Amino acid sequence: MARVCDLTGKRVQVGNRVSHANNKTKRKFFPNLQKKRFYIPEEDAxxxxxxxxxxxxxxxxxxxxxVLKKAKADGYIVY
Incomplete structure:
Protein backbone atom coordinates (compact mmCIF):
# COMPACT_ATOMS: atom_id res chain seq x y z
CA MET A 1 0.00 0.00 0.00
CA ALA A 2 1.34 3.39 -0.99
CA ARG A 3 1.94 6.05 1.65
CA VAL A 4 -0.51 8.53 0.15
CA CYS A 5 -3.33 10.43 1.84
CA ASP A 6 -6.69 9.45 0.36
CA LEU A 7 -8.14 12.96 0.67
CA THR A 8 -5.31 15.41 0.07
CA GLY A 9 -2.92 13.37 -2.08
CA LYS A 10 0.02 14.04 0.21
CA ARG A 11 2.81 11.56 -0.46
CA VAL A 12 6.43 10.80 0.40
CA GLN A 13 8.85 13.62 -0.40
CA VAL A 14 12.56 13.15 -1.09
CA GLY A 15 15.33 15.32 0.26
CA ASN A 16 18.84 15.27 1.62
CA ARG A 17 20.19 14.38 5.04
CA VAL A 18 22.90 16.97 5.61
CA SER A 19 25.71 16.23 8.07
CA HIS A 20 27.73 18.73 10.03
CA ALA A 21 30.46 18.32 7.38
CA ASN A 22 27.83 19.19 4.74
CA ASN A 23 27.77 15.67 3.28
CA LYS A 24 24.46 14.95 1.60
CA THR A 25 22.69 11.59 1.42
CA LYS A 26 19.16 10.92 0.21
CA ARG A 27 16.34 10.55 2.72
CA LYS A 28 12.54 10.43 2.71
CA PHE A 29 10.01 12.64 4.45
CA PHE A 30 6.93 10.54 5.23
CA PRO A 31 3.48 12.10 5.70
CA ASN A 32 1.82 11.57 9.06
CA LEU A 33 -0.89 9.11 7.95
CA GLN A 34 -3.56 7.60 10.18
CA LYS A 35 -6.09 4.91 9.35
CA LYS A 36 -9.51 6.18 10.42
CA ARG A 37 -13.18 5.20 10.07
CA PHE A 38 -15.72 7.87 9.21
CA TYR A 39 -19.50 7.75 9.18
CA ILE A 40 -21.11 9.35 6.13
CA PRO A 41 -24.75 10.12 6.97
CA GLU A 42 -25.78 10.80 3.34
CA GLU A 43 -24.81 7.25 2.34
CA ASP A 44 -25.58 5.74 5.78
CA ALA A 45 -22.23 3.94 5.66
CA VAL A 67 -13.98 17.31 2.48
CA LEU A 68 -15.02 14.27 0.41
CA LYS A 69 -16.74 16.56 -2.08
CA LYS A 70 -13.58 18.68 -2.44
CA ALA A 71 -11.35 15.58 -2.76
CA LYS A 72 -13.61 14.25 -5.52
CA ALA A 73 -13.49 17.60 -7.33
CA ASP A 74 -9.68 17.64 -7.05
CA GLY A 75 -9.49 14.13 -8.48
CA TYR A 76 -8.17 12.25 -5.44
CA ILE A 77 -11.31 10.11 -5.11
CA VAL A 78 -12.91 8.29 -8.03
CA TYR A 79 -16.27 6.63 -7.29
Whole structure:
Protein backbone atom coordinates (compact mmCIF):
# COMPACT_ATOMS: atom_id res chain seq x y z
CA MET A 1 0.00 0.00 0.00
CA ALA A 2 1.34 3.39 -0.99
CA ARG A 3 1.94 6.05 1.65
CA VAL A 4 -0.51 8.53 0.15
CA CYS A 5 -3.33 10.43 1.84
CA ASP A 6 -6.69 9.45 0.36
CA LEU A 7 -8.14 12.96 0.67
CA THR A 8 -5.31 15.41 0.07
CA GLY A 9 -2.92 13.37 -2.08
CA LYS A 10 0.02 14.04 0.21
CA ARG A 11 2.81 11.56 -0.46
CA VAL A 12 6.43 10.80 0.40
CA GLN A 13 8.85 13.62 -0.40
CA VAL A 14 12.56 13.15 -1.09
CA GLY A 15 15.33 15.32 0.26
CA ASN A 16 18.84 15.27 1.62
CA ARG A 17 20.19 14.38 5.04
CA VAL A 18 22.90 16.97 5.61
CA SER A 19 25.71 16.23 8.07
CA HIS A 20 27.73 18.73 10.03
CA ALA A 21 30.46 18.32 7.38
CA ASN A 22 27.83 19.19 4.74
CA ASN A 23 27.77 15.67 3.28
CA LYS A 24 24.46 14.95 1.60
CA THR A 25 22.69 11.59 1.42
CA LYS A 26 19.16 10.92 0.21
CA ARG A 27 16.34 10.55 2.72
CA LYS A 28 12.54 10.43 2.71
CA PHE A 29 10.01 12.64 4.45
CA PHE A 30 6.93 10.54 5.23
CA PRO A 31 3.48 12.10 5.70
CA ASN A 32 1.82 11.57 9.06
CA LEU A 33 -0.89 9.11 7.95
CA GLN A 34 -3.56 7.60 10.18
CA LYS A 35 -6.09 4.91 9.35
CA LYS A 36 -9.51 6.18 10.42
CA ARG A 37 -13.18 5.20 10.07
CA PHE A 38 -15.72 7.87 9.21
CA TYR A 39 -19.50 7.75 9.18
CA ILE A 40 -21.11 9.35 6.13
CA PRO A 41 -24.75 10.12 6.97
CA GLU A 42 -25.78 10.80 3.34
CA GLU A 43 -24.81 7.25 2.34
CA ASP A 44 -25.58 5.74 5.78
CA ALA A 45 -22.23 3.94 5.66
CA UNK A 46 -18.88 3.71 7.40
CA UNK A 47 -15.76 4.32 5.31
CA UNK A 48 -12.16 3.54 6.27
CA UNK A 49 -9.68 6.08 4.91
CA UNK A 50 -5.93 6.57 5.24
CA UNK A 51 -5.68 10.30 5.90
CA UNK A 52 -2.99 12.74 6.95
CA UNK A 53 -3.37 14.56 10.23
CA UNK A 54 -3.89 17.84 8.38
CA UNK A 55 -6.81 16.20 6.53
CA UNK A 56 -8.20 15.12 9.92
CA UNK A 57 -8.10 18.74 11.02
CA UNK A 58 -9.99 19.75 7.85
CA UNK A 59 -12.60 17.06 8.52
CA UNK A 60 -13.05 18.32 12.07
CA UNK A 61 -13.39 21.89 10.84
CA UNK A 62 -15.53 21.43 7.69
CA UNK A 63 -17.16 18.01 8.06
CA UNK A 64 -16.54 14.75 6.22
CA UNK A 65 -19.08 15.44 3.47
CA UNK A 66 -17.50 18.74 2.43
CA VAL A 67 -13.98 17.31 2.48
CA LEU A 68 -15.02 14.27 0.41
CA LYS A 69 -16.74 16.56 -2.08
CA LYS A 70 -13.58 18.68 -2.44
CA ALA A 71 -11.35 15.58 -2.76
CA LYS A 72 -13.61 14.25 -5.52
CA ALA A 73 -13.49 17.60 -7.33
CA ASP A 74 -9.68 17.64 -7.05
CA GLY A 75 -9.49 14.13 -8.48
CA TYR A 76 -8.17 12.25 -5.44
CA ILE A 77 -11.31 10.11 -5.11
CA VAL A 78 -12.91 8.29 -8.03
CA TYR A 79 -16.27 6.63 -7.29
Missing amino acids: WVTLKVSTSALRNITKNGISA
